[in-house]
Amino acid sequence: MLNDLIAEKLTVIFCGINPGLKSAEEGHHFSGRSNRFWKVLHQAGFTPHEIAPVDDKTIVSFGYGLTTAVARATNRADELKKEEFADAIEAFKTKMTLYNPKYIAFLGKPAYTAFSQKREVAWGAQAEEFCGAKVWVLPNTSGLNRGFSLSDLVVHYKELYKAIKAS
Template sequence: MPGEHRRDGVNEPALADILGPGLSVVFVGTAVGTASAERGHYYAGRGNRFWQLLHEAKLTPRLLAPEEDASLFDFGIGITDLVKGVAQSHDRGLDFSGAAGVAAHLVAACPRWVAFNGLTAGREAARILRYGGSVALGEQPWTLGTSRVFVLPNSSGAYASMPYAEKLRWWTALAALVAV
């Protein structure tokens, strides 16, 4: 059932990864939001602009709905999160103890690019991988296995301090690199 996170007393991921070999880019968030967990699909919150940014940056040929998240494989795109549980409060108080395992899965999948959806995810990944905490938007000087790394402004409506046009500029810059 969407939003269910325990089975037989064992913590289950809020959503299954959309991850596999041969992908062009995998988007990595911090944790699944409550609306996404309830609907059973990534980036399903009303204020989240992920799908719009993905399309307007030309990473998908049409605007997808969250319910179409599994179709991202058709476009060479994957999705996962550093924290496998549900974020109750916009990235605060999250347990990143399993993030090293997520990083290992990303290294094994070997996408051309890993794109962190937000500075929080990018900084936490850099910290876990011992690249330090100095992370800025854009392409990073470090890799995740053989995958190049890019940090995007967060697509969530909770991070509205950056104008949409500026967010789209960063997403379009990633799309240009992915297309090469």
């Protein structure tokens, strides 16, 4: 099981698609060896050092939180069924309304496309808010996402970081 790491009025809640098997087993977000989330977060400027997955709880002290769109752990996110996103949306909306982050950053397009019911979604800032929060869609940092190099990921995440600092 992978618990949310969130608090009220955070700057950003990063929303993964769903937990990987290793993360769910260990109880730490983005703990798969090939996942680049913590490295990207640091290199984009969000944290002063690279957080180890076992220290994932410290992310809240920087004003950021972690959650997933769907709770079921899988080896690959593409193993999820459309119904699982549909079943998860109301609980997700309730959570976002309760915790009221300034931004929600969806990591990968599947959750946001399912939750917004849009067919096409561009990377980056979205025109519409979601539960009162500004929305960004960022590439997933999974090692299975070979379409984005580490430097590509950092560029996308740094855009969000710069937007936050400018607001």
